[in-house]
Amino acid sequence: MAQLQGLRALKKQQTRQAISDTATRLFLERGFEAVTLTEIAAAAQVSKMTVTNYFPRKEDLALDHHEEFAASLARTVASRRTGESALDALRRAFRAAVERRDPVIGFTGAPFARMVADSPTLTARLRDLHDQREAALADVLAAETAAAPGDLLPGAAAAQLATAHRTLFQYTVDLTLEGFSDRKTAVALDRAAHQVFGLLEGPLADYAVR
Template sequence: MSTGLRELKKRQTRQAISDTATRLFLERGFEAVTIAEIAVAAQVAKMTVTNYFPRKEDLALDFHETFRDSLAAALESRREGESALAGLRRAYLEAVAQEGALAGFSGPAFARMIISSPTLAARLRELHEQREDALAEALAAETGVPAGALAPRAVAALLAAAHRTLFQYAVDLTLAGRTHGEIADALTKAADEVFALLEPSLADYAVRTAE
């Protein structure tokens, strides 16, 4: 089997395991489902499940790696002349337009599963914190200051808090029964309000210059 086909097979297996686990979690609740039951339902060995997903929570929050790195990636992709704030704001609005999971889009059943599980709620909080830490490291590198310097940590905290607030708003709207289109409209307006609050302090911070 070629390397390409082998990697495709791995991705397909991983996705099948995640899909099976999510179905079981939605049917019975996160805490009630075991790794062994997921393995049986997915027709793989228990070790295969844990090899792909060392933490049970990440079977439900399968986007954890992308989520953790998303703000740092948005910083890296900002355009010439864009500040960190402007770049992250643009990336956020693009995620909203795509109705993506990174902006908090899901279905009501999935949202209820997350908030009803203390384990998943804690894991989501942890991912928000890790995303903030990754952004702080990226900001320090971008601005040429030592890792752990206060300014990039403070800026990361503000930007991550804005994203966390908007993410929770998306969850709240989902639980209220709003459609994805309605949620997207509401988040677009909310983003204007939330990010505008940061402009007086951050409009000129970490502006990308021509290389």
């Protein structure tokens, strides 16, 4: 039974990935706004209902890391090391993401970055995901610091930390669109991260230390 369930889960994951890959190819070829769900379903050889079962929103076919993106900052803080502040944990995780060229922080390649930039729908969805990420971080900071109801500090801290990440994400995209290689982008981004996170050292250096 366990083996059968594992095979079913694998099949679902393969189907989901195939739909996502097909959609991304069509979006890159023709632009996000021009491609319909019906066309994606036909190209992926599945029904339109199957597409919407895996991806309720068309935008999520393009931004298929959306769940990981929205949860990333909160997850990093929740799993921070003993003696580590929220700021230090997020800075450490960001630098590791730069090293592995993680798409969650903006390493997507120029064609994909241009496709997103040219789509009002996707840019709006990306702003929404940034907001979701900030809200999730605020919730975790409130829980981790045992903040009283109505305490503004977790939200204020989350806003500063999330803005730092939003700024660095856009910087990554801008460098990519300017034609920088991933290697050159990583070098510039590491330097920028040092400066941006450094601005938060004073107010947040000792905030939410585990």
